[in-house]
Amino acid sequence: MSIKVRIPTPLQKLTQDRAEVEANAKNVQDLIEQLNKSYPGIKDRICDENGSIRRFVNIFVNEEDFRFLKKEQTPLKDGDEVSIVPAIAGG
Amino acid sequence: MGYVKGLKCRECAKTYPAEAIYVCEFCFGSLEVDYDYEAIRKVLTRKKIESGPSSLWRYRDLLPINGEPTVGFYSGFTPLVKANRLAEELGVRELYIKDDSVCHPTLSFKDRVVAVALSKAKELGFDTVACASTGNLANAVSAHGAWAGLKRYIFIPHDLEQAKVLGTLVYAPNLITVRGNYDDVNRLCSEIAAKYNWAFVNINIRPYYAEGSKTFGFEVAEQLGWRTPDHLVCPAASGSLLVKIWKGFKEFEKLGLIGPVKTALHCAQPQGCSPIAEAILSKSDAIRLVRPKTIAKSLAIGNPADGYYARDAVNASGGTAGIASDEEIVEGIQLLAKTEGIFTETAGGVTVAVAKKLIEEGKIAKNQSVVIAITGNGLKTQEAIQSSLGGALEIDPQLKSFEEKVLISSKL
Numbered sequence A: 001m002s003i004k005v006r007i008p009t010p011l012q013k014l015t016q017d018r019a020e021v022e023a024n025a026k027n028v029q030d031l032i033e034q035l036n037k038s039y040p041g042i043k044d045r046i047c048d049e050n051g052s053i054r055r056f057v058n059i060f061v062n063e064e065d066f067r068f069l070k071k072e073q074t075p076l077k078d079g080d081e082v083s084i085v086p087a088i089a090g091g
Numbered sequence B: 001m002g003y004v005k006g007l008k009c010r011e012c013a014k015t016y017p018a019e020a021i022y023v024c025e026f027c028f029g030s031l032e033v034d035y036d037y038e039a040i041r042k043v044l045t046r047k048k049i050e051s052g053p054s055s056l057w058r059y060r061d062l063l064p065i066n067g068e069p070t071v072g073f074y075s076g077f078t079p080l081v082k083a084n085r086l087a088e089e090l091g092v093r094e095l096y097i098k099d100d101s102v103c104h105p106t107l108s109f110k111d112r113v114v115a116v117a118l119s120k121a122k123e124l125g126f127d128t129v130a131c132a133s134t135g136n137l138a139n140a141v142s143a144h145g146a147w148a149g150l151k152r153y154i155f156i157p158h159d160l161e162q163a164k165v166l167g168t169l170v171y172a173p174n175l176i177t178v179r180g181n182y183d184d185v186n187r188l189c190s191e192i193a194a195k196y197n198w199a200f201v202n203i204n205i206r207p208y209y210a211e212g213s214k215t216f217g218f219e220v221a222e223q224l225g226w227r228t229p230d231h232l233v234c235p236a237a238s239g240s241l242l243v244k245i246w247k248g249f250k251e252f253e254k255l256g257l258i259g260p261v262k263t264a265l266h267c268a269q270p271q272g273c274s275p276i277a278e279a280i281l282s283k284s285d286a287i288r289l290v291r292p293k294t295i296a297k298s299l300a301i302g303n304p305a306d307g308y309y310a311r312d313a314v315n316a317s318g319g320t321a322g323i324a325s326d327e328e329i330v331e332g333i334q335l336l337a338k339t340e341g342i343f344t345e346t347a348g349g350v351t352v353a354v355a356k357k358l359i360e361e362g363k364i365a366k367n368q369s370v371v372i373a374i375t376g377n378g379l380k381t382q383e384a385i386q387s388s389l390g391g392a393l394e395i396d397p398q399l400k401s402f403e404e405k406v407l408i409s410s411k412l
């Protein structure tokens, strides 16, 4: 078992075109570090120079926006599903 | 011939070709259409615009298509109504309603953005269009898409007003209601958009779609006699319309079509979903997500994609923000209807209520010119005001009954 991560199109070049990858991590921050080990460069896309997640990147843990949870410290466990989604326009 | 140079990241300025893409691969910033303004300056004059079609396509040189427009020939160029009675009621000298409650064909400003989005989608070779919507966009994509002969997938939250559901279904799209709020619909649609090769107007077509909102601002400036007002009050959900009205004014200024822009742009949001307005009022650095709870369902976006840019536009213009409660929204709808004969939806109620507040608070001075952006039609949100309206007088078909019941009770 591990965590399922859905990768948005603009990042799929880094994941060899895979839209879904698996990882093991204890929280969102850690997940980004782990992803960066498997897919070097991904962290720079998601995080700014200070290492914080960019303001227009949305991360959902089991459909819930991580900013409503514990943000970077949101805990993760086996079987969780994480979605990385760019900000989207309204309608 | 069009004047699009390509797309450009709003954050890091990296450039991309004008394709169906919407985020920067390097920093995740959203992409914006980049024009060749030098070339536009050489051809675009007031006269050229004035002799163009009576639709938003009169501003075609500043819209992101390469060929001729193919959708929305009758959209836009809505009335700018001089609102004397409402002006008197609110205590300002010069007040106008920019009235997109009568935009063709689905009675909201979304007909503008969709005219541009679908023209672009066709140009890019798509045969299927889609959107995530709080209602008005659903209506517009369904209707324009029917006219253009496109397959349509429309995603909306499950609890929208009946008229917005019916006003989508009638055009026979694939309508999908999602058990969740708009932000849930949006997330789902991003995942769908990543997997299926459709033109999602507010996802992969967004850079083009959003440009359509500039025409709201262009029209205000042209209809005021080639100037911008001292104040413009604009409703915000994702914040895109507000950002693009500002961009439209600044483009006209840059091209020398109008003088320096001195408009204070004010952001109007409903209580229960006002993340942008709150960030502006509290001068906070971050825009805090909310779970929307408001009767203004068209504005119920808790995670506004253009929130930061909307805040920056408001601040750059010297404007501010205001928040209207559900009760004030209903009063705003009724006030506009009884003074100006314009029936707007809840979003318009928010805008009227906020304009009223800003005038009362002195943030809009009484001797200045004001435009209120009315972006949608009241027939679509009847539930919101049903219980606040008095009933009709019912009588028997006799003169006596008329005189007894009507003349006496209305004290003529």
Ligand SMILES: Cc1ncc(COP(=O)(O)O)c(C=O)c1O
Binding pocket: A089, A090, A091, B108, B109, B134, B135, B136, B137, B235, B236, B237, B238, B239, B240, B241, B242, B298, B299, B345, B347, B348, B375, B376, B377
């Ligand atoms: C009637 C109406 N007004 C205003 C808006 C706000 O638009 P934006 O998301 O561009 O801020 C919407 C959005 O759906 C709307 O339907």
Ligand SMILES: [Zn+2]
Binding pocket: B009, B010, B011, B012, B013, B014, B024, B025, B026, B027, B028, B029
């Ligand atoms: Zn970028």
